[in-house]
Amino acid sequence: MSEIRVRIAEPEEYAAIGELTVEAYTAGGHLADDVGYDAALRDVAGRAATADVLVATGGDGAVLGSVTVVEAGSPKAEVARAGELEFRMLAVSPDAQGRGVGEALTRAVVDIARVRRISRVVLSSRDRMTTAHRLYERLGFTRTPERDWAPHPEVPLLAFGMDV
Template sequence: MSEVRVRTAKPGEYDAIGELTVEAYTAGGHLADDVGYDASLRDVAGRAVTAEVLVAVDGDDVVLGSVTVAEAGTPKAEVARAGELEFRMLAVSPHAQGRGVGEVLTRAVVDLARERRIVRVVLSSRDRMTAAHRLYERLGFTRAPELDWEPHPGIPLWGFAMDV
């Protein structure tokens, strides 16, 4: 997608990114469990302190989606081990879905890992995020059951990984 580019999020965009992320997760039915995850999704400024927040923007610099990237051993890394890069909170505006934005963001994370000579990219995804799973698998990620976990009882997260 030539009209979509990925860059580091700017502080002035944090509120919009937080709302976009909550909107995307809500539209997908991923906040129905009401465990307070929406507050974490909205707190872009908080996660930007210890992780990298990337945005996908169009030619007019309108934010279309976002992803948070964390290196192993940092506060936002939940499953990454030494030598791994983790991404979280991948979200695409419901208005931009179907345009390849999620793919562009995922590829940017993989490219970042390669630039840093990090050997593996990992992520956790809600068990029912089947569209995301198809994207990850199409890009070369495989299920990594050893990374499966539950942040809350009854909320299973599946691990995925890709050697880079």
């Protein structure tokens, strides 16, 4: 992909981001046993009220992907501890996968941590999101199995972290 721009999402993009996120999670088979999570994925306005929602767009302005960035102690934080920045709900349109969108979004999160002088970036990822795991590890994230958890017994989440 020749041009990917990552920035804070605008309210008029929230609906498209929500649908893209559900589409990406559905295409990857990540919603099959998590009834109800699609509503949380669609609620971009709710996330944006207490977190930063980043959007990746192409040269034509089309929404290609998104990620939610939260600080420790904020309402949407799940695994972040003091001194850590967490990202969640990273999603790339199935049509744009493999073109560097996920990497651009992840690097933007790391850049935010550096600007805010936050020393570590953390995340949880569904156990079967192996493509994402390879991206995170290639960018320098390592598994932190002691922080693995499950919001439901059938939804195991693996923790990753990276010092910045």
